[in-house]
Amino acid sequence: MKDFLIVGSGLAGLSVARHLEFKNASFDIISDTTQQSSRIAGGIINPVAVKRMKPAWQVEEYLPYAKTFYQSINNAFQEEIYSRKILNVFVHDIEQENNWYQAYDKARLKSFISSQVFKNKNQNLNIGKIGKIKAGIIHLTTLYQCLKHHYQKQWVSETFKHDKLEINESYLTYQNVSYKHIVFCEGFGVTQNPFFNHLGIYGNKGDYLIFKSKALQIKELYKAKYFLIPLSKDLYKFGATYQRKPLNHEPSNEARSQMMEALDNMISVPYKIVRQVCGIRPTTKDRRPVVGTHKKHKNIHILNGFGSRGVMTSPKLGQKLVKHILTDEKLDPEISIRRFDAQI
Numbered sequence: 178m179k180d181f182l183i184v185g186s187g188l189a190g191l192s193v194a195r196h197l198e199f200k201n202a203s204f205d206i207i208s209d210t211t212q213q214s215s216r217i218a219g220g221i222i223n224p225v226a227v228k229r230m231k232p233a234w235q236v237e238e239y240l241p242y243a244k245t246f247y248q249s250i251n252n253a254f255q256e257e258i259y260s261r262k263i264l265n266v267f268v269h270d271i272e273q274e275n276n277w278y279q280a281y282d283k284a285r286l287k288s289f290i291s292s293q294v295f296k297n298k299n300q301n302l303n304i305g306k307i308g309k310i311k312a313g314i315i316h317l318t319t320l321y322q323c324l325k326h327h328y329q330k331q332w333v334s335e336t337f338k339h340d341k342l343e344i345n346e347s348y349l350t351y352q353n354v355s356y357k358h359i360v361f362c363e364g365f366g367v368t369q370n371p372f373f374n375h376l377g378i379y380g381n382k383g384d385y386l387i388f389k390s391k392a393l394q395i396k397e398l399y400k401a402k403y404f405l406i407p408l409s410k411d412l413y414k415f416g417a418t419y420q421r422k423p424l425n426h427e428p429s430n431e432a433r434s435q436m437m438e439a440l441d442n443m444i445s446v447p448y449k450i451v452r453q454v455c456g457i458r459p460t461t462k463d464r465r466p467v468v469g470t471h472k473k474h475k476n477i478h479i480l481n482g483f484g485s486r487g488v489m490t491s492p493k494l495g496q497k498l499v500k501h502i503l504t505d506e507k508l509d510p511e512i513s514i515r516r517f518d519a520q521i
């Protein structure tokens with residue numbers, strides 16, 4: 178019998194896998210590619226909720242752990258997974274400028290944001306003033322490729338069929354293999370999961386444009402209405418949009434027009450759209466992740482609800498879930514699945 182079966186190989190599933198590996202637990206991963214969130218996401222680690230100029234939720238706990246987690250993958254695989262990046266935030270008007278200075282006076286923000294608002298000197302950008310945030314970026318494709326290769330012997334590329342899972346008191350069987358536990362990390366795919374369809378996880382679709390511009394020559398991150406993210410070889414990612422409907426994986430024309438209008442306003446050099454990608458954010462009503470164990474089935478678990486900031490929070494939350502399962506460590510009520518028990 179193996180210890181674990183993990184369903185899903187996005188940020189949630191990979192975090193659980195890594196923490197199980199740290200504990201020398203045996204596991205398999207079964208995953209399809211019906212959900213794309215972790216593969217197309219911007220990968221930005223931003224410690225500040227820019228709209229309200231507040232620290233991101235529990236940033237003091239999640240950020241240092243995320244940095245150590247990704248850095249250890251950098252070291253183990255000799256690939257650049259994590260890079261520090263400055264995020265330049267467009268400061269529109271005097272009110273926003275005042276807010277920036279007030280935010281800098283707050284102890285929890287001081288270490289993340291610049292003490293000043295600067296005049297933008299980059300002629301290629303139609304931006305007046307900018308504030309600077311110490312942010313980071315995770316190269317999600319590289320992360321996925323490294324870990325998929327690392328776990329290749331345990332990795333099954335197919336769709337998990339929930340009705341084929343046999344549940345016993347102390348073990349589960351799937352396709353003739355027995356496991357002590359199963360962890361569902363399906364992102365928005367959880368809406369098809371009969372064990373967890375009471376959680377009310379809903380989708381929020383996001384589109385990005387990928388464009389090429391030789392003239393733009395930008396190395397840092399920028400944010401006006403959307404994020405501008407430099408990739409390699411003169412390519413950039415621009416977005417992302419938020420759309421509640423339709424929740425499909427077809428790039429949206431409406432999103433494309435919105436982003437092109439914003440891009441035309443933001444940059445003053447020629448560019449060519451190369452691609453449009455999209456994914457569905459798995460979001461909870463209270464905007465908090467869902468971590469824990471099914472109320473009736475003690476060997477069925479979940480890590481989900483990463484509607485935003487999954488890049489920063491999934492490493493620590495994967496660790497918390499693994500500790501909860503293996504050593505019965507208590508979960509904070511704010512993240513625990515127990516807050517949904519009344520909905521069953």
Ligand SMILES: Cc1cc2nc3c(=O)[nH]c(=O)nc-3n(C[C@H](O)[C@H](O)[C@H](O)COP(=O)(O)OP(=O)(O)OC[C@H]3O[C@@H](n4cnc5c(N)ncnc54)[C@H](O)[C@@H]3O)c2cc1C
Binds near residue numbers: 214364384
């Ligand atoms: C456009 C966009 C931009 C974003 N930008 C950022 C950002 O810059 N920073 C940030 O922190 N967050 C960002 N996010 C949010 C981030 O992407 C999510 O928090 C995170 O990727 C969710 O990871 P996950 O593992 O929960 O789900 P997913 O990435 O969706 O992974 C779920 C996996 O499970 C698989 N699966 C589902 N059902 C089954 C089944 N039955 N059988 C087998 N496999 C199954 C799916 O195919 C998929 O591989 C963004 C999201 C979007 C959509």
